[in-house]
Amino acid sequence: MSPDIWMPLVFMGLMGLALLIYVVLDGYDLGVGMLMTGASDADKDRMVASIGPFWDANETWLVLGVGILLVAFPKAHGLILQALYLPVALMLIGLMLRGVAFDFRVKAQTQWKPLWNRAFMLGSLLTAASQGWMLARYITGFASGWGYTLFAAAIAMALAAAYALLGAGWLIMKTEGTLQALAVKRAKRVWPAVVLGLALVSLATPLVSPTVAARWFSMPALIALLPIPLMTAVALLALRALLNSHRVLGKLCWLPFALMVMVMLLGFLGLAYSLYPYVLIDRMTVWQAAAAPKSLAFILWGCAITVPAILAYTVFAYRVFWGKAGELSYA
Amino acid sequence: MDAFVLARMQFAANITFHILFPTINIALAWMLLFFRARWLATHDAAWLGAYRFWTKVFALSFALGVVSGITMSFQFGTNWPGFMERAGNIAGPLLGYEVLTAFFLEASFLGVMLFGHGRVSERIHLVATVLVAFGTSLSAFWILSLNSWMQTPQGFEIINGEFHALDWWAVIFSPSFPYRLAHKLLASGLTVAFMLAGVSAWQLLRHKAQAWTALVLRVGLTLGALLIPLQIMVGDMHGLNTLKYQPAKIAAMEGVWQTERGAPLLLFAWPNETTRSNDLAVGIPNMASLILTHERTGEVRGLDEFKGAHPPVKPLFFGFRVMVGTGLLMLLASWLGLWLFWRRQWRPERLPRLLLQSLAWMSFSGWLATVAGWYVTEIGRQPFIVYGLLRSSEVASNTPSATIALTLACYVTLYLALITAYISVIKYMAGKPVDAGPVEPLPTPGLNPGGAA
Numbered sequence: 001m002s003p004d005i006w007m008p009l010v011f012m013g014l015m016g017l018a019l020l021i022y023v024v025l026d027g028y029d030l031g032v033g034m035l036m037t038g039a040s041d042a043d044k045d046r047m048v049a050s051i052g053p054f055w056d057a058n059e060t061w062l063v064l065g066v067g068i069l070l071v072a073f074p075k076a077h078g079l080i081l082q083a084l085y086l087p088v089a090l091m092l093i094g095l096m097l098r099g100v101a102f103d104f105r106v107k108a109q110t111q112w113k114p115l116w117n118r119a120f121m122l123g124s125l126l127t128a129a130s131q132g133w134m135l136a137r138y139i140t141g142f143a144s145g146w147g148y149t150l151f152a153a154a155i156a157m158a159l160a161a162a163y164a165l166l167g168a169g170w171l172i173m174k175t176e177g178t179l180q181a182l183a184v185k186r187a188k189r190v191w192p193a194v195v196l197g198l199a200l201v202s203l204a205t206p207l208v209s210p211t212v213a214a215r216w217f218s219m220p221a222l223i224a225l226l227p228i229p230l231m232t233a234v235a236l237l238a239l240r241a242l243l244n245s246h247r248v249l250g251k252l253c254w255l256p257f258a259l260m261v262m263v264m265l266l267g268f269l270g271l272a273y274s275l276y277p278y279v280l281i282d283r284m285t286v287w288q289a290a291a292a293p294k295s296l297a298f299i300l301w302g303c304a305i306t307v308p309a310i311l312a313y314t315v316f317a318y319r320v321f322w323g324k325a326g327e328l329s330y331a
Numbered sequence: 332m333d334a335f336v337l338a339r340m341q342f343a344a345n346i347t348f349h350i351l352f353p354t355i356n357i358a359l360a361w362m363l364l365f366f367r368a369r370w371l372a373t374h375d376a377a378w379l380g381a382y383r384f385w386t387k388v389f390a391l392s393f394a395l396g397v398v399s400g401i402t403m404s405f406q407f408g409t410n411w412p413g414f415m416e417r418a419g420n421i422a423g424p425l426l427g428y429e430v431l432t433a434f435f436l437e438a439s440f441l442g443v444m445l446f447g448h449g450r451v452s453e454r455i456h457l458v459a460t461v462l463v464a465f466g467t468s469l470s471a472f473w474i475l476s477l478n479s480w481m482q483t484p485q486g487f488e489i490i491n492g493e494f495h496a497l498d499w500w501a502v503i504f505s506p507s508f509p510y511r512l513a514h515k516l517l518a519s520g521l522t523v524a525f526m527l528a529g530v531s532a533w534q535l536l537r538h539k540a541q542a543w544t545a546l547v548l549r550v551g552l553t554l555g556a557l558l559i560p561l562q563i564m565v566g567d568m569h570g571l572n573t574l575k576y577q578p579a580k581i582a583a584m585e586g587v588w589q590t591e592r593g594a595p596l597l598l599f600a601w602p603n604e605t606t607r608s609n610d611l612a613v614g615i616p617n618m619a620s621l622i623l624t625h626e627r628t629g630e631v632r633g634l635d636e637f638k639g640a641h642p643p644v645k646p647l648f649f650g651f652r653v654m655v656g657t658g659l660l661m662l663l664a665s666w667l668g669l670w671l672f673w674r675r676q677w678r679p680e681r682l683p684r685l686l687l688q689s690l691a692w693m694s695f696s697g698w699l700a701t702v703a704g705w706y707v708t709e710i711g712r713q714p715f716i717v718y719g720l721l722r723s724s725e726v727a728s729n730t731p732s733a734t735i736a737l738t739l740a741c742y743v744t745l746y747l748a749l750i751t752a753y754i755s756v757i758k759y760m761a762g763k764p765v766d767a768g769p770v771e772p773l774p775t776p777g778l779n780p781g782g783a784a
Contacts, residue, residue, distance in 0.1 A: 053442030056397055060438045063404050064430050070408060071427040074419025078412025078728075085409050085730050089738040092402045093745060099398035100749060103391045108756050292495050295420040299427045306431040310439070317439050320450050328446050 007300060008290035011072035012279065014303060015065055020268045022061035024166070024261055029055045031167020033098055033124025034160065035186050036117065043179045044117055048102065050174040050325035055102065057314060059095070069279075071299050073289035076279040083142045084134050091130035097123030125160060132159030139201075139271070140208045141281045151204055158197020162264070164190045165239075169257030172248060174325045180249055187256065188243050195236055198267065202229065205274060211282050212274040225273070232266045235259045334732040335724055338410045341739040343709075345402055347702055348746040352396030354701050357471055357516065358523035359389050360464035362550075367460060371453065381543035381550075385527075387760055390445055395753060397438070402742075410735075413726025414716055418494045421487060421502055422477055429473035437466030468516070475515055479508035481717050482708070483576045494717070506576055510569035511708075517562040518704065520554060521661060522697025527551030528668070529694025530761050532687040535679050539762045545679040548690075552672060555665030563658060567622070573711075574623055577718060579637040580711035583647040585619045586612070589633040594619040602644040607635065642713040650707040657700035664693055695754070 029051045036044050070077045081088060097119045105116035136155035140148050168190065171183035206213035216225060239259040242248050248256060275281055279289045290296065363385055370378035404426070408415060415422065443451060443459040451459070486501025487494045496502050528551030531544045574581045582588075586597050588607050596618030600609035620629040634641050668686055675681040716723040728735075 053446045056393075056441055057435065057438040059397065059401065060430070060434050063401055063434060066404055066408070067427050067430045070404075070415055070419065071423035074415040074423055077408045077415050077419070081405060081408030082412050082728055082730055085728075085734060086738070088405050088409055089741070092405060093741060095401055096398040096745060096749075100394050100752075103394045104752060104756060107387060107391055107760060108752065109759055291423055292420045292493075294496055295424050298496070298499055299424040302424075302428050302431050306435075310431070310435045313436075313439050317442055320443055320447060326449075329448055 003293050007296040008286040012286045015068040018061050018065040025058035027163045028166045028170040030124040030128045031163040033120055034164050035167050036121050046179055049328045052328045053321045073279050074291050076289035087130040087133045091127050094123045094126030128160040128163045129156040132156035161190045161193035165194050166260045169260045173254045173257045191240055228266050228270050235262045335727045337732050337735040338727050342410050344743055349399035351698050352392045354519050354522045355392045357467045357519040360467050364460050364464055377543040377546050381547050410728050411726050412728050421494050425477040433466045433470035437463050475512045476503045479511045480505045483507040484717050507572050510572045513565045514569050517558055518701050520558045524551045524555035525693050525696050528690050532690035534761055536687050552665055552669040556669045559662045578632045579641040582634045583642050583644045584651040586648045587631050587633045589635050592630050593617040593628045594631040602648050642711045646710045647707050650703045653703035654700045657696050
């Protein structure tokens, strides 16, 4: 295979990987941010402490994802970001509010703390919802019409719910006591929304795109693909059952998070299968959008060296802060 | 207003807001390393206090830098889609390398640097601090490499209107890059120097001085006094480099409309684009020629040679004077301050109030000079986005102007609120009594009770 063929594919894989890692990692951050609503002040502090050392690096995966879009598929980059101009702006404002609130809420005068907490929660919600909106707009090929707008609104809520469930899983794993119990309660509450949202995406995507429908509902493919929805269903049911068990507070505290990561991985695989090899569905393939082979080769070398290094020190950072989250104080 | 102007305003607003924070972080990270190392070497708790306080400022600045940087990475696509379509083969990899080599490095080790207490050894903590500092500097390397290529492009060919790299080495190290990088890193050092000195001076004036305040004042003044002559030298070299590659920019900075020998250095003037001449000009004869060509009667090319392809004159003319003026003020303040401080046996209470007041007012003077300088160089590249080759208007977004205006309003409101919050929180933290913290070095891993469980 010539490099013109395989390099764009490699970059599509890398972009997918970066976005998947982003959705999982910043997903739990944003989820925790949303779950702060209604929690006590002490719990809010502990919630922020559980994500404090990680959020910045987690957010960087988004920069890598959009960076690869820009580096490898410059022609699609402009088209996609222009079509998503408004939701991108909303997401950026959300990310800004959330990111700066991390520091301002503890450094500003105490009377401002509630305001920064609110900025934290609102920023997390705004980011999650606008990402869901963008996902919906993207998989429908930016089609217009009120049905599509409604679909986008539903997915915006669904992704926010999924992040909240992931965040609850993170809190169950990283905290103890009342906060952990609160996280279990919240997880139970958002679970139905996640199930509903996932069902909606799965049903709506083939409906709005004949390409996707043909890909899933042709005969041998359908059977080969069946494990994806089945495993997702099993994972979600197991997650729900687990929330009723007291063992989720002890030894199995990591399992809800792990199951939710699995759900997101499966959802991602399903989506990847639906879209491949398009970078813009039915309009532009990865090969049409790809940058010059020379540029791809130059950056591929860098990726081959740096991505494993990044993964290694990400693991290192998580290991340093392994176990239940403590109070955050400067070294 | 048309969409192109609004898109430029929006991008300018964002990039102006963003640059404030990396300008602090690049040098402050190295300063923190210095404070920490001094503490480990001397066991003087004042150094640790300085480290702790300025770490808070660093964390806050870092968060603001990160979020505004993410915004920028998206605005390349939302505001200048054509740029990536035409020059993506060059710009993409440089930005890509910034993310891969620098962003992840600083972001990943920041957590360990800030919150590693009780979890890692002193040595690992130092390594994390070095990596964060190195990451911030490396990030400047890549982004300035791209910016310099846009100013002085080389190492490419154009096929069907798209740029293709021929020689990556030439692309990365374009002619203006070494000067721009040195100029920016020194600007960061000076910004931090005056922030350290200014905040310390403010604490002394308000009787909120901490154990480390005098120490930090001395470090800030020393750093400023060391870097400012270097900066003036590098700035001059950068100017000569610009004269060679972008003479129209220099002509606008100096307000030279017609090519002349023995051009005067204008101290003040009101450049008039309609008459294409200066009103109210006051200048030193032959001085501009002397500075630019190092010859009293050297020839300086005028704007009339670049009609239709030169930048607007006023922002460059005034921006340049603001930057140089601030630089000269920095020279005066740091040298005078350091000399007085030395004469008074490093006893801050003996320093004249006027000096402390001036330093306090100059806390953010680095921002002023930096932003003015960036306006000169960036507006000075107009009307091109890639100098001489690709016009900004050719690559603009076709998003409706109402949409851009609406989001611009949101961004600007948010940025102003955040800058206000940032400065007021720094003031608040500087005036607050110290939080008592442990003053022992971090434990070694073997004796680490709170470590990886």
